[in-house]
Amino acid sequence: MDSLPTEIFNPLELDSFVGESHAVLDFLSDYYKDVESYPVQSQVIPGYLKKGCSDYAPDSPEHLEFILDDVRKNIIPGLTHWQSPNFFGYFQANASTAGFLGEMLCTGLNVVGFNWISSPATTELEIVVMDWMGQMLKLPQAFLFSGNGGGVIHGSTCEAILCTLAAARDKALKDIGEDKITKLVVYGSDQTHSALQKAAKLVGISPSNFRPIATSSSADFALSPNDVRMTMEQDLANGLFPLFLCATIGTTATGAVDPLMGLGLVARDYGVWLHVDAAYAGSACICPEFRPYLDGVELCDSISMNPHKWFLTNMDCCCLWLKDTRSLIESLSTNPEFLKNKASESNDVVDFKDWQIALSRRFRSIKLWVVIRRYGVANLRNHVRKDVELAKHFEGLLATDCRFEVVVPRKFALVGFHLKSNPSIYNDDVSKLNRKLLEAVNASGRAFMTHAVVEGTYMLRCAIGTTMTEERHIEGLWKLIQEKADLLALPNDD
Amino acid sequence: MDSLPTEIFNPLELDSFVGESHAVLDFLSDYYKDVESYPVQSQVIPGYLKKGCSDYAPDSPEHLEFILDDVRKNIIPGLTHWQSPNFFGYFQANASTAGFLGEMLCTGLNVVGFNWISSPATTELEIVVMDWMGQMLKLPQAFLFSGNGGGVIHGSTCEAILCTLAAARDKALKDIGEDKITKLVVYGSDQTHSALQKAAKLVGISPSNFRPIATSSSADFALSPNDVRMTMEQDLANGLFPLFLCATIGTTATGAVDPLMGLGLVARDYGVWLHVDAAYAGSACICPEFRPYLDGVELCDSISMNPHKWFLTNMDCCCLWLKDTRSLIESLSTNPEFLKNKASESNDVVDFKDWQIALSRRFRSIKLWVVIRRYGVANLRNHVRKDVELAKHFEGLLATDCRFEVVVPRKFALVGFHLKSNPSIYNDDVSKLNRKLLEAVNASGRAFMTHAVVEGTYMLRCAIGTTMTEERHIEGLWKLIQEKADLLALPNDD
Numbered sequence: 001m002d003s004l005p006t007e008i009f010n011p012l013e014l015d016s017f018v019g020e021s022h023a024v025l026d027f028l029s030d031y032y033k034d035v036e037s038y039p040v041q042s043q044v045i046p047g048y049l050k051k052g053c054s055d056y057a058p059d060s061p062e063h064l065e066f067i068l069d070d071v072r073k074n075i076i077p078g079l080t081h082w083q084s085p086n087f088f089g090y091f092q093a094n095a096s097t098a099g100f101l102g103e104m105l106c107t108g109l110n111v112v113g114f115n116w117i118s119s120p121a122t123t124e125l126e127i128v129v130m131d132w133m134g135q136m137l138k139l140p141q142a143f144l145f146s147g148n149g150g151g152v153i154h155g156s157t158c159e160a161i162l163c164t165l166a167a168a169r170d171k172a173l174k175d176i177g178e179d180k181i182t183k184l185v186v187y188g189s190d191q192t193h194s195a196l197q198k199a200a201k202l203v204g205i206s207p208s209n210f211r212p213i214a215t216s217s218s219a220d221f222a223l224s225p226n227d228v229r230m231t232m233e234q235d236l237a238n239g240l241f242p243l244f245l246c247a248t249i250g251t252t253a254t255g256a257v258d259p260l261m262g263l264g265l266v267a268r269d270y271g272v273w274l275h276v277d278a279a280y281a282g283s284a285c286i287c288p289e290f291r292p293y294l295d296g297v298e299l300c301d302s303i304s305m306n307p308h309k310w311f312l313t314n315m316d317c318c319c320l321w322l323k324d325t326r327s328l329i330e331s332l333s334t335n336p337e338f339l340k341n342k343a344s345e346s347n348d349v350v351d352f353k354d355w356q357i358a359l360s361r362r363f364r365s366i367k368l369w370v371v372i373r374r375y376g377v378a379n380l381r382n383h384v385r386k387d388v389e390l391a392k393h394f395e396g397l398l399a400t401d402c403r404f405e406v407v408v409p410r411k412f413a414l415v416g417f418h419l420k421s422n423p424s425i426y427n428d429d430v431s432k433l434n435r436k437l438l439e440a441v442n443a444s445g446r447a448f449m450t451h452a453v454v455e456g457t458y459m460l461r462c463a464i465g466t467t468m469t470e471e472r473h474i475e476g477l478w479k480l481i482q483e484k485a486d487l488l489a490l491p492n493d494d
Numbered sequence: 495m496d497s498l499p500t501e502i503f504n505p506l507e508l509d510s511f512v513g514e515s516h517a518v519l520d521f522l523s524d525y526y527k528d529v530e531s532y533p534v535q536s537q538v539i540p541g542y543l544k545k546g547c548s549d550y551a552p553d554s555p556e557h558l559e560f561i562l563d564d565v566r567k568n569i570i571p572g573l574t575h576w577q578s579p580n581f582f583g584y585f586q587a588n589a590s591t592a593g594f595l596g597e598m599l600c601t602g603l604n605v606v607g608f609n610w611i612s613s614p615a616t617t618e619l620e621i622v623v624m625d626w627m628g629q630m631l632k633l634p635q636a637f638l639f640s641g642n643g644g645g646v647i648h649g650s651t652c653e654a655i656l657c658t659l660a661a662a663r664d665k666a667l668k669d670i671g672e673d674k675i676t677k678l679v680v681y682g683s684d685q686t687h688s689a690l691q692k693a694a695k696l697v698g699i700s701p702s703n704f705r706p707i708a709t710s711s712s713a714d715f716a717l718s719p720n721d722v723r724m725t726m727e728q729d730l731a732n733g734l735f736p737l738f739l740c741a742t743i744g745t746t747a748t749g750a751v752d753p754l755m756g757l758g759l760v761a762r763d764y765g766v767w768l769h770v771d772a773a774y775a776g777s778a779c780i781c782p783e784f785r786p787y788l789d790g791v792e793l794c795d796s797i798s799m800n801p802h803k804w805f806l807t808n809m810d811c812c813c814l815w816l817k818d819t820r821s822l823i824e825s826l827s828t829n830p831e832f833l834k835n836k837a838s839e840s841n842d843v844v845d846f847k848d849w850q851i852a853l854s855r856r857f858r859s860i861k862l863w864v865v866i867r868r869y870g871v872a873n874l875r876n877h878v879r880k881d882v883e884l885a886k887h888f889e890g891l892l893a894t895d896c897r898f899e900v901v902v903p904r905k906f907a908l909v910g911f912h913l914k915s916n917p918s919i920y921n922d923d924v925s926k927l928n929r930k931l932l933e934a935v936n937a938s939g940r941a942f943m944t945h946a947v948v949e950g951t952y953m954l955r956c957a958i959g960t961t962m963t964e965e966r967h968i969e970g971l972w973k974l975i976q977e978k979a980d981l982l983a984l985p986n987d988d
Contacts, residue, residue, distance in 0.1 A: 009873050009880075011590035011806050012577075012961045014523050021519045024595050028602035029508050042614050046842045049618035055640075057626040061870040064595070071599065075860070078615025082605045083506075090612070090832070093854075095604040096505035101518050101558070103601040105565065107808045108522035110589040111576045118584070120536050121572025124543035132551040146549075155649060156852035166696055178700050179676050194828035195853060201825075202660055202851065204698020206672050252832055308854070312505050314601045315856045331695075334688035337947045338584070338746055338955070348540040357696065357851070358650035359689060360587075360802075362809050366569070376555040379503050386503075453831045461832070467506045 020064050027068050031076075032083065032468070039445025040084045042077065049078055080448065085468040088477065089450040091252070091280050091414075092465040096312035098374035102367030103314050109366075114359050116349035117341045123350050126153055126365035129372070133319050136286045136377060137305075140298045143321040145350075151321040152355040153364045157279045159357055160304040160320040161246065162199040163332060167324075168244045168273035168301075169203055170331040176241060184243040185209045185235050189223040189258065191251040191454075193277060200244075209240065217455050220409060221254050223247060225262030232270050244273045247300070249293050250281025253452035253461070254408040254416050257281070257293050264299020276303035279318070281412050283310035284388070287381045290412070310413075310465055312383060313371050317364055329354045387413040387465040390474050394462060397478040403485060407459040415462045416452060425489045431458035433488060440484040447477045514558050521562050525570075526577065526962070533939025534578045536571065543572055574942065579962040582971065583944040585746070585774050585803050585908075586959040592868035593808035596861030603860075608853050610843035611835040617844050620647055620859035623866070627813050630780045630871060631799070634792045637815040639844075645815035646849040647858045651773045653851055654798040654814040655740065656693040657826060661818075662738045662767035662795075663697055664825040670735060678737040679703045679729050683717035683752065685745040685948075687771060694738075703734065711949050714903060715748050717741065719756030726764050738767045741794070743787050744775025747946035747955070748901075749908040751775070751787050758793020770797035773812070775906050777804035778882070781875045784906070804907075804959055806877060807865050811858050823848045881907040881959040884968050888956060891972040897979060901953040909956045910946060919983045925952040927982060934978040941971045 052074045082093045113122025130151030134144045141147035154160045165186070173181060186200040190212045200210050211231050215221040232242040245267050247258035260276060267274035276297060282305020284290040297303055304320040307313035322328055333354035343349045353359050372380070391413040398404045398417050403425070407416040419437055421430040428436065435451070438460050442448050449460050464474070546568045576587045607616025624645030628638045635641035648654045659680070667675060680694040684706045694704050705725050709715040726736040739761050741752035754770060761768035770791060776799020778784040791797055796816040801807035816822055827848035837843045847853050866874070885907040892898045892911050897919070901910045913931060915924040922930065929945070932954050936942050944955050958968070 009869075009876055011588075011592065011869065011877070012526055013591070014526060017526065017591045017594070018519055018523050020591055020595055021598065022516070024598045024602075025512055025515045025519075028598065029512050031602065032506055032508060032511065041611075044614050046610065046614070046837060046840075047618070049615060049622060053622045055625075057630055057866045057871050059871045061873060062867045064868060067864060067867050071860075075615045075619065078613070078618060079603065079605050080611070080613040082613070083603070090606070093604055093606050094505075095602065097507070097511045097514055098505065100511070100598075100601055101514055104515065104518045104522065104594075104598065107594055107597040107601075108518075108525065108589065109573065109577070110587055110808050111573050112584070112587050112809065116540065117535075117574070119572070119574045119576070120538050120540070121543060121569045124541070124572060125569065128543060128547045131549075136551055156854050158852040162696070162851065169698075170695075178702075181675060181698055182673050193853075194830040198826065198828050198851075198853075201664075202656070203696060204663075204675055208672075252830070314604050315606065316854065332692065334692050336688040336746075338944055343540060346540075357656065357692075358652040359687075359692075360650050360810065366565075370561060372551045373556045373561050374558060375503075375505065377551050377553045379555060382503055383505070450832055 023064055023068065035081050035084045036086065038076065038081050038084065040081050040086050040448035041442045041445065042080045043445065044078045049074060083466060083468070085466055085470065085473045086447040086477065087466050088462045088464060089448045091309050091463050093308060093315055094310060094312045094465070094467050095314050096371065096467055098371045099312050099314035099367060101374070102370035105366050105370065106363040109363060111363055112360050113363060114353040114361055115339060115341070115344055115351035117343045122363045122365065123352055125369055126352065127350060129365045129369045130319060130321065132372060133368070134321055137282065137294065138291055139303065139321060142323045143303065149321060149323045150325045150350070151319055152352055153368065154318040154320055154356055155316040156318050157193065157277055157304055157306060158195040158199055160318050161195055161275060161277065162202055163328060163356060164273065164275050164302045164320070164322065165199050165203045165244055167328040167331040171327045172241065172243055180241060182206055183239065183241045185211060185240045186244045187211045187213060187228055187231065187242065188246040189213050189215045189248070191215050191221050191253055191256055192246055192248055193252055193279070196246045215256070217408065221251065221256035221454060223258040223263065225259060225266045228263060229266050242270045242272045244275065246275045246277055249276060249278035249285070250412055253454055255281065255410065255412050255414040257411060260294065260296030260300060264296045268299060274300040276300050278303060278305040280306070280309055283307065284384050284412050286377065287384055307368055307371070310384065311371065311380065312375060312467065313368055317368055332356065387469070390469065390471060391415050391464045393471060394464065394474050394478065401482060407457055408454065413464040415464070416459045417462065418457070418459045419485055434458045434460060436488055437481070437484055440487065441480055444480060444484070446480050517558055517562065529575050529578045530580065532570065532575050532578065534575050534580050534942035535936045535939065536574045537939065538572045543568060577960060577962070579960055579964065579967045580941040580971065581960050582956045582958060583942045585957050587802060587809055588804060588806045588959070588961050589808050590806035590865065590961055592865045593806055593861060595868070596864035597808050599860050599864065600857040603857060605857055606854050607857060608847040608855055609833055609835070609838055609845035611837045616857045616859065617846055619863055620846065621844060623859045623863045624813060624815065626866060627862070628815055631776065631788065632785055633797065633815060636817045637797065643815060643817045644819045644844070645813055646846055647862065648812040648814055648850055649810040650812050651687065651771055651798055651800060652689040652693055654812050655689055655769060655771065656696055657822060657850060658767065658769050658796045658814070658816065659693050659697045659738055661822040661825040665821045666735065666737055674735060676700055677733065677735045679705060679734045680737055681705045681707060681722055681725065681739040683707050683709045683742070685709050685715050685747055685750055686740055686742055687746055687773070690740045709750070711902065715745065715750035715948060717752040717757065719753060719760045722757060723760050726760070736764045736766045738769065740769045740771055743770060743772035743779070744906055747948055748910050749775065749905050751905060754788065754790030754794060758790045762793060768794040770794050772797060772799040774800070774803055777801065778878050778906050780871065781878055801862055801865070804878065805865065805874065806869060806961065807862055811862055826850065881963070884963065884965060885909050885958045887965065888958065888968050888972065895976060901951055902948065907958040909958070910953045911956065912951070912953045913979055928952045928954060930982055931975070931978055934981065935974055938974060938978070940974050
């Protein structure tokens with residue numbers, strides 16, 4: 001073997017592995033310490049990074065310090081800081097020490113658990129953890145491996161919905177014939193996450209067969225079972241086949257909750273697959289006081305929630321449970337020769353490749369397992385409760401200033417509010433006014449929120465729940481909002 | 495705020511973050527040091543883990559040392575060790591220090607870059623890195639952002655194919671009408687990865703419209719452009735619409751290479767989307783001596799490769815480039831109110847949510863960027879070359895023992911071989927014999943390989959290329975194989 005390069009290149013040399021990892025840990029520790037001082041929303045302009053970057057990959061290795069310096073100087077300013085305690089946009093993405101440790105184990109071990117045999121512990125730990133999570137949510141036994149169902153960890157809700165939709169589709173087409181794919185209809189509300197519409201289109205459901213059923217403030221933006229029923233009746237009358245209904249526990253715009261009991265009865269009557277998207281508020285349902293929002297889940301076919309939002313589990317981690325795992329497996333299974341093995345053929349094992357889109361999969365269950373064990377259920381419940389208390393506190397502050405109002409009753413830790421219309425103070429129409437308010441808050445760099453529009457009403461969304469948010473950050477946010485509202489009222493404001 | 499829990503729970507307290515992370519690093523460093531001594535293939539039996547696990551999540555927090563001890567005792571024995579230098583199964587999944595550092599940054603910063611505004615640096619760095627990678631592969635300018643195309647990082651090839659298929663499908667259906675979805679046909683070879691068939695089914699292509707065109711040893715298992723042409727002609731004659739063709743650079747079974755130039759001309763003639771799956775061998779194509787395998791890519795529509803295989807990038811990372819990014823975006827875009835922002839409306843920015851299945855996305859580009867910079871292109875090329883040299887060395891060893899033969903000519907670092915049929919030594923038929931050989935090798939725990947069957951011939955696959963594999967591991971593997979072959983020849987063997 002004369003031709004081996006003479007220079008030794010050892011990308012897993014242990015001293016550098018530990019030493020360089022320590023440097024990155026110090027970097028991250030400094031980042032968490034300083035993140036509060038950074039502008040929450042990045043202030044860069046499009047194309048900013050390209051200018052500071054080489055057009056070509058370097059031929060020679062660079063020192064880590066040099067790379068980290070570049071992260072500090074060029075990457076950090078381009079980040080909107082999701083871990084800032086002053087981040088109140090979208091929904092939070094909780095980072096935590098345990099989530100980080102779990103991800104380190106996943107990344108370091110770097111095993112690929114597509115089927116049982118390729119690394120049995122990855123599959124078996126996922127089974128254990130998914131049953132743990134299911135029990136924490138008090139899911140009916142039928143959703144657990146210890147019942148006749150089961151769960152799997154995906155990367156995102158969109159994947160989870162896509163896979164359940166494919167399972168529902170293939171189950172239906174087996175009965176009515178493959179050429180009927182153009183007749184299948186998918187139902188949600190006008191508050192359902194765009195993931196449903198995207199997944200439906202991806203699995204070949206015509207966009208014209210997607211039904212975003214209208215909701216209203218009078219019903220707190222919950223989907224009406226009766227409206228679903230009427231829509232399905234109409235579709236049936238038009239020769240279409242109702243296939244799939246998605247209910248949401250904690251919608252993106254307002255945190256609304258769809259009534260699972262009522263929707264479950266409709267789904268049963270029409271033989272449609274009922275999925276529950278609890279991406280955001282699922283985490284809250286580990287607390288007894290929030291669990292009633294899941295009542296009726298026993299009538300549903302599948303449910304998903306994202307520990308990477310509010311459950312201290314760093315990205316990515318989405319839990320999906322199903323009763324009818326066989327339909328999922330039938331739809332998603334492949335059996336190429338190179339993966340054939342005795343364990344799979346024995347049917348004694350779970351091969352998670354047949355529960356998801358991709359073949360390859362990361363050892364995400366060890367991350368969730370470390371989070372649950374390192375923190376314990378009691379702390380995880382308190383984590384949710386703390387954020388809900390902070391949201392109540394924020395509501396209380398809003399109530400002290402008559403210029404503001406809460407737009408939608410709060411259920412979890414998301415508060416939707418706006419400046420009320422008041423021609424004696426503001427020239428702008430109420431939507432423009434609130435858009436300006438949000439822009440002013442975000443441009444300050446001191447906090448970051450996002451918006452929603454419901455029934456034509458523009459509102460600011462204050463999604464409370466980053467890992468490091470404390471009462472003082474809520475107070476600071478409120479001060480900032482009032483300050484910017486004052487400025488908007490200046491007479492020379494256009 | 496009287497109701498806040500009195501006990502302080504701080505999941506990002508900096509001393510524990512650093513201290514506990516150090517403990518995990520020490521754990522992983524020990525793991526890498528010891529991994530060679532573990533049985534490569536896990537020896538556990540189905541259900542082994544459940545016995546050692548609590549049925550319920552713990553209510554109270556547990557110490558990290560206790561959790562790591564559990565990993566040591568209960569998880570490690572259940573792993574098949576993909577990072578063992580004696581792992582030669584499937585295709586390798588390279589871990590490296592730089593890959594780990596990059597993943598730590600991704601996980602620690604924990605930003606969600608679904609659109610430009612949600613964290614501009616994540617998008618802009620992905621643009622830079624995808625152009626770097628594209629240039630390393632000498633992709634035509636039309637695939638780069640600096641041309642009129644672009645690239646995106648997905649988690650897996652299956653996702654990449656699913657998205658390009660959806661783009662091709664929607665582009666076609668716009669012309670021929672949505673109800674023609676049942677007429678669309680997808681083409682690959684009988685060597686194409688099962689990801690294609692799965693993705694086709696997922697996007698609603700009937701399994702009966704999937705064409706795995708036969709290949710043969712006489713053509714080194716490459717897909718024949720002429721056979722594709724004939725199959726398409728037949729489909730057209732039957733009123734079907736050829737939609738999508740997938741070519742592979744480095745097939746899973748044998749490392750075969752489909753001829754892009756010839757297939758590109760066919761694709762052009764029939765107006766089908768031609769995707770190149772270079773998941774495995776794409777990494778090799780950064781070396782000038784392997785780049786000719788990509789000749790003809792200029793005639794293709796999209797190409798994907800997995801840095802998480804052979805490019806020192808810990809799971810997960812799949813690069814996808816396209817010329818016609820507009821079709822992809824049209825197929826995958828959503829525009830919910832809560833994501834509307836001035837930057838997106840200006841069309842000056844890339845919103846990667848419209849280039850993939852999910853909305854949420856991790857900061858994977860920083861991982862690939864750290865790998866490229868920390869190692870440099872020259873080392874990355876040498877990393878590939880070292881493994882190819884080791885594969886040649888292994889071939890040389892096989893040639894010294896007339897009981898063995900290489901089944902398919904080697905192109906990269908995958909060697910397919912078997913014991914030849916020899917009734918004077920073995921009672922078993924050749925397939926059974928080689929199955930026994932593989933089982934004996936894997937049961938020893940000293941090495942791990944997997945198998946393939948081509949043209950009815952069972953062969954062992956020796957995929958060389960874990961990060962820590964050196965010449966001595968190849969020598970050890972060869973000794974082990976010979977030893978087990980000797981035992982199979984015992985007269986009393988059944």
